[in-house]
Amino acid sequence: MPASRHPALAATDPELASFVADEEVLQARTLRLIPSENYVSAAVLEASGTVLQNKYSEGYPGRRYYEGQQNIDRVEALAVERAKGLFGVDHANVQPYSGSPANLAVYLAFAEPGDTVMGMALPMGGHLTHGWGVSATGTWFRGVRYGVAASTGRIDYDAVRDLALAERPKIIFCGGTALPRTIDFAAFASIAEEAGSVLVADVAHIAGLIAGGAHPSPVGHVDVISTTTHKTLRGPRGAMLMCRAEHAKAIDKAVFPGLQGGPHNQTTAGIAVALHEAAQPSFTAYAHQVVANAKALAGALLEQGFDLVSGGTDNHLILMDLTGRGVPGKVAAKALDRAGIVVNHNTVPFDPRTPFDPSGVRIGTPSLTSRGLGTAHMPVVAEWISRAVDAAAKGDEAVLAAVRAEVADLMAAHPAPGLPLS
Structure with a gap:
């Protein structure tokens, strides 16, 4: 990412400008599934x-x-x-x-x-x-x-x-x-x-x-x-x-x-x-698509054999209990990150593990919906998650690298609002 996108920052503090540029690349090329994150519009950024x-x-x-x-x-x-x-x-x-x-x-x-x-x-x-x-x-x-x-x-x-x-x-x-x-x-x-x-x-x-x-x-x-x-x-x-x-x-x-x-x-x-x-009609459509995507993703994850807290979702958020997959939440989250899928490890109700090393991961659909992904993409996302979690259990970095490449290809086809990169 050329630092010239932020010319004043690049001239004054090129080191920090390079960090910002790297973050723009990271956000553009990865699948962001943390439910508390999203992309703001260029207007909000301005x-x-x-x-x-x-x-x-x-x-x-x-x-x-x-x-x-x-x-x-x-x-x-x-x-x-x-x-x-x-x-x-x-x-x-x-x-x-x-x-x-x-x-x-x-x-x-x-x-x-x-x-x-x-x-x-x-x-x-x-x-x-x-x-x-x-x-x-x-x-x-x-x-x-x-x-x-x-x-x-x-x-x-x-x-x-x-x-x-x-x-x-x-x-x-x-x-x-x-x-x-x-x-x-x-x-x-x-x-x-x-x-x-x-x-x-x-x-x-x-x-x-x-x-x-x-x-x-x-x-x-x-x-x-x-x-x-x-x-x-x-x-x-x-x-x-x-x-x-x-x-x-x-x-x-x-x-x-x-x-x-x-x-x-x-x-x-x-x-x-x-x-x-x-307040615009397009946002109403967005909000309903977030929920539709989450429900579709939850269904696809269940088909992949994952255990979901409460059995699914009504909103934008899915809480996965990985106990049955034999992979702690933190290990899975870090492996998913290497695969270009950004989540956070999270406790699940009645979790026998500690909050620093819990049993679950938390995912959501606000960001991917902002990029224009729909319900048809959710089985693919669930398959990527399944492959990455299984790879984490086996220590198979080659699979994680392969998933990351596939994620990057899909993200390139669906640019994020407010980001200068496709």
Whole structure:
């Protein structure tokens, strides 16, 4: 990749420019299956690299602590209005730096240190910031956790209700990072109301699916929605908090001045572009194709003899338990990487192995769908995965190299949005 694509960077720092160029090549030529990753459009990339970077803007539109905000206020107000319109919410805050700070703002808005909070256990598919022990949220608050049923791999809502009524948590989180099935927001709302809890939907993974109508929305069921703006939403790395009007003041105060200083205005601009793109009919088609591809890939993987947590998927994400293949998740993930297939090793529910060396891998279809791959390609992808995992068990690097070449050929035929390479 010629460094001249970024001429100013290449002239100032050729070493770093070469790293960026190498990453462009890597993203162009590999099959990216990490469900939290995607490709942003060229428009989002441009918006994220503008002179908005140069401006400090502590506060909110019309209420800043620095002058010269005439244009910044318009950018942020546009992003807010687009978020409200796309998701149908009363209030949106687009300033959180990322998903974890957004969730911390929820704690600051509704809880006091030592309060009980409830979320899905990390090994069951939850997130660190839902009260897990090694997180600040598990240190400053008393975390209690629900999981999935061993027999189905799905959330047991009766067990969730029993735990909520026994513990009466101040906050309940629904959502997570490795949940292949539809979240029943209405069921969680009923439980939270009965327990007297604030209900927060962390939809970081599925925000784009919700925006595109490919997953039920939590709006009308929950008090607060927390989400990142990348992943399935295909925006820059940022976050949003959305809520009912009655919680707007508490949420805004928690974000600023509670946790953050000035927002990253260039990111706000990228979020505004991504929200505009997500409001287009083409994005609706994209979101539904992500789910169709995931279901097709899950079916093809089952035919290849893989064991899938919960038996399949309803969304963009598939969690594979490799115990039956005799290959640990980390070994498989590294072998797949050498084969040009990028995944992440992941714990599975009731995993006897450690999180650093788990039994599973987590895959998803947002990125490959952005490249235009469809359901007809999924049997080929499943076959590549099967060949690579079997090669990992045998230490057969020749097979991995062969798969990598086949992957590169398919990727060349389906250029990624925002990348200069085909």
